[in-house]
Amino acid sequence: MGLDKLRTTLKNKEHILELKTPIIGASGTYGYNDEFEDFVDFNYFGAISTKGMTLEKRLGNDGERIFEVQGGMINRIGLENVGIEAFVKEKLPVLKSKKIDFILNIAGNTIEDYKQIAHIAQQNDIKAIEVNVSCPNVKTGCLEFGLNSEGLFGLTKEVRKEYDGFLIVKLSPNTSDIKLLAKAVEDAGADAISAVNTLRGLGIKIDFDGEKFYKKSVKGGLSGPCIKPVALYMVEEIRSAVNIPIIGMGGISKLVDLFEFISAGADAFQIGTANFINPSICSDLAYELDDFMVKNNFKDFEELKRKIREA
Amino acid sequence: MDKIKNDFTGEIINIEKIAKDTCKMDIFSSLKQAYAGQFISILCPNKTLRRPFSISNLDNNIITILFKLKGEGTEYLAGLEKKDKVKFLAPLGHGFQIKNKKALLVGAGIGIAPMLFLKKNLEKEHIENYFITGFKSKDETIEGSDETVIGGSVLDNLENIIKEKNIEIIYSCGPVPVLKGVCEISEKHNIDCQVAMEKVMACSIGVCRGCVINLKKNNEIIRASVCKDGPVFEGKEILWD
Numbered sequence: 001m002g003l004d005k006l007r008t009t010l011k012n013k014e015h016i017l018e019l020k021t022p023i024i025g026a027s028g029t030y031g032y033n034d035e036f037e038d039f040v041d042f043n044y045f046g047a048i049s050t051k052g053m054t055l056e057k058r059l060g061n062d063g064e065r066i067f068e069v070q071g072g073m074i075n076r077i078g079l080e081n082v083g084i085e086a087f088v089k090e091k092l093p094v095l096k097s098k099k100i101d102f103i104l105n106i107a108g109n110t111i112e113d114y115k116q117i118a119h120i121a122q123q124n125d126i127k128a129i130e131v132n133v134s135c136p137n138v139k140t141g142c143l144e145f146g147l148n149s150e151g152l153f154g155l156t157k158e159v160r161k162e163y164d165g166f167l168i169v170k171l172s173p174n175t176s177d178i179k180l181l182a183k184a185v186e187d188a189g190a191d192a193i194s195a196v197n198t199l200r201g202l203g204i205k206i207d208f209d210g211e212k213f214y215k216k217s218v219k220g221g222l223s224g225p226c227i228k229p230v231a232l233y234m235v236e237e238i239r240s241a242v243n244i245p246i247i248g249m250g251g252i253s254k255l256v257d258l259f260e261f262i263s264a265g266a267d268a269f270q271i272g273t274a275n276f277i278n279p280s281i282c283s284d285l286a287y288e289l290d291d292f293m294v295k296n297n298f299k300d301f302e303e304l305k306r307k308i309r310e311a
Numbered sequence: 312m313d314k315i316k317n318d319f320t321g322e323i324i325n326i327e328k329i330a331k332d333t334c335k336m337d338i339f340s341s342l343k344q345a346y347a348g349q350f351i352s353i354l355c356p357n358k359t360l361r362r363p364f365s366i367s368n369l370d371n372n373i374i375t376i377l378f379k380l381k382g383e384g385t386e387y388l389a390g391l392e393k394k395d396k397v398k399f400l401a402p403l404g405h406g407f408q409i410k411n412k413k414a415l416l417v418g419a420g421i422g423i424a425p426m427l428f429l430k431k432n433l434e435k436e437h438i439e440n441y442f443i444t445g446f447k448s449k450d451e452t453i454e455g456s457d458e459t460v461i462g463g464s465v466l467d468n469l470e471n472i473i474k475e476k477n478i479e480i481i482y483s484c485g486p487v488p489v490l491k492g493v494c495e496i497s498e499k500h501n502i503d504c505q506v507a508m509e510k511v512m513a514c515s516i517g518v519c520r521g522c523v524i525n526l527k528k529n530n531e532i533i534r535a536s537v538c539k540d541g542p543v544f545e546g547k548e549i550l551w552d
């Protein structure tokens with residue numbers, strides 16, 4: 001597709017993930033990828049991370065799920081998904097036949113859940129999985145693993161045993177020491193870290209009709225441009241603690257955001273909330289990045305990263 | 312790079328105030344076809360998320376929307392002028408399924424917007440219909456219906472109309488209490504009913520699951536997205552909160 005300069009290889013020992021471009025659609029903002037075709041051109045995507053998949057089908061949360069805030073949004077979808085079995089039966093064949101590169105994002109309540117999904121991913125020759133240990137929207141489960149390094153080490157190790165493809169662990173920014181978590185993940189055998197998931201947030205809207213106040217509120221995960229400084233901070237912390245590749249995300253919506261994430265230590269990117277504003281943002285960014293590199297004579301993405309990090 | 316289907320840039324060819332806090336906007340674009348009940352979602356650069364609006368008419372590549380001033384998004388739109396450009400995704404969702412049955416159209420408040428388009432389509436197909444709207448006050452009233460209720464509830468007279476005019480199907484759009492009432496009345500009279508729902512949206516194209524409502528189908532509860540599976544649903548399938 002003519003974007004040869006953007007070829008990206010994420011590598012940890014013998015595990016390799018080849019990406020057409022370093023730009024990946026973030027989990028939860030593309031569904032299962034097969035529904036998005038009217039709106040995007042997948043040729044410019046490195047990959048797309050699926051909606052978080054659990055062992056059993058989940059209905060997600062009742063009530064309002066979206067709350068807009070200045071520079072971002074709060075969501076409490078609650079991991080609504082079809083369940084891994086239905087995914088394998090109904091969605092996987094579509095993705096494979098359309099040759100859409102994807103990363104299976106997974107979540108669970110217990111270590112056993114994660115192991116079973118990882119096993120199914122292995123059996124179905126899924127090239128990469130992203131383990132969500134950090135969803136702020138469900139009451140039990142993945143949240144706890146994401147917040148302490150022993151739990152995270154154990155979880156990653158068990159998943160590694162079941163799965164021999166490219167293993168990405170996605171970290172939560174809702175922690176006091178992300179370096180410890182990152183180190184635990186690397187030590188347990190993960191091939192890459194993606195960061196960050198959404199921040200915990202509370203949106204409140206108070207209306208007054210002249211007599212009475214009315215309140216609307218949504219508690220959930222904050223995403224979008226407003227979280228970028230936190231995400232950059234986290235990526236830089238992680239970079240200082242580990243050597244494995246980092247997939248950076250959090251508020252990316254324009255070309256210079258990519259440069260900032262590279263500078264903090266990211267090797268590839270995910271784009272989430274910005275898709276809701278511009279459904280073709282991923283291909284637009286890939287295109288702009290390529291254009292920038294051609295115009296300024298960068299040989300490849302590796303050279304671009306090196307030059308940015310020298311700054 | 313291939314242009315994305317469904318992603319349009321249009322030019323405002325007319326914008327005017329038509330009632331208290333209510334504007335009408337005509338947008339010229341390459342969109343040629345849409346069904347009543349479908350919507351467009353407009354980019355408001357001052358907001359994170361797009362804003363969804365029902366298509367109130369589409370004729371010769373001109374989309375009409377009617378909108379009520381609510382907050383920063385609609386204020387931005389109201390501030391636009393002739394010749395300004397707007398970016399939007401369209402046509403989104405599934406609209407009303409037109410049946411060859413004597414129809415009652417119920418539009419409450421700004422819910423009149425898609426009903427005007429529906430009425431036009433019914434008339435094109437020579438389907439007999441009666442259109443009732445309701446508004447909070449006289450200065451908020453928008454024209455175009457056969458009967459307008461001001462102040463009271465649009466629901467009050469529905470049963471009489473159904474009996475008098477031998478109505479076989481109701482189509483409706485408006486706030487939840489009205490839609491719920493319409494569904495109850497149609498159930499009582501054992502007639503079909505389709506309602507257009509609203510929910511705060513993020514992606515507006517069916518992928519984020521932010522706008523779901525509960526439906527009951529074959530005794531099972533399922534989540535349906537308002538933006539893609541809807542916004543129009545069979546009244547009897549909706550599980551009200």
Ligand SMILES: Cc1cc2nc3c(=O)[nH]c(=O)nc-3n(C[C@H](O)[C@H](O)[C@H](O)COP(=O)(O)OP(=O)(O)OC[C@H]3O[C@@H](n4cnc5c(N)ncnc54)[C@H](O)[C@@H]3O)c2cc1C
Nearest residue numbers: 362363364365377378379381382383384385424510511512
């Ligand atoms: C399918 C659909 C069709 C609609 N058609 C019309 C129409 O024809 N005319 C009209 O006036 N209004 C329509 N609306 C409602 C309209 O989208 C909201 O009034 C508008 O988004 C408010 O934006 P704001 O920034 O001015 O107000 P805000 O201050 O942001 O919000 C005011 C209220 O509007 C609603 N709202 C806010 N953001 C969104 C969003 N992203 N998606 C949906 N609702 C939101 C919420 O209930 C909120 O409390 C429709 C909504 C939907 C879902």
Ligand SMILES: Cc1cc2nc3c(=O)[nH]c(=O)nc-3n(C[C@H](O)[C@H](O)[C@H](O)COP(=O)(O)O)c2cc1C
Nearest residue numbers: 026027028052075132196197223224250251272273
């Ligand atoms: C509506 C929505 C749903 C999400 N669902 C998931 C999910 O299922 N699994 C996951 O790992 N992250 C999920 N995320 C988090 C995003 O993948 C991403 O980490 C986060 O939104 C930050 O990036 P952004 O600022 O570009 O959106 C979701 C985010 C949003 C906005």
Ligand code: FES
Nearest residue numbers: 513515520522538
């Ligand atoms: S708004 Fe995303 S699914 Fe409807």
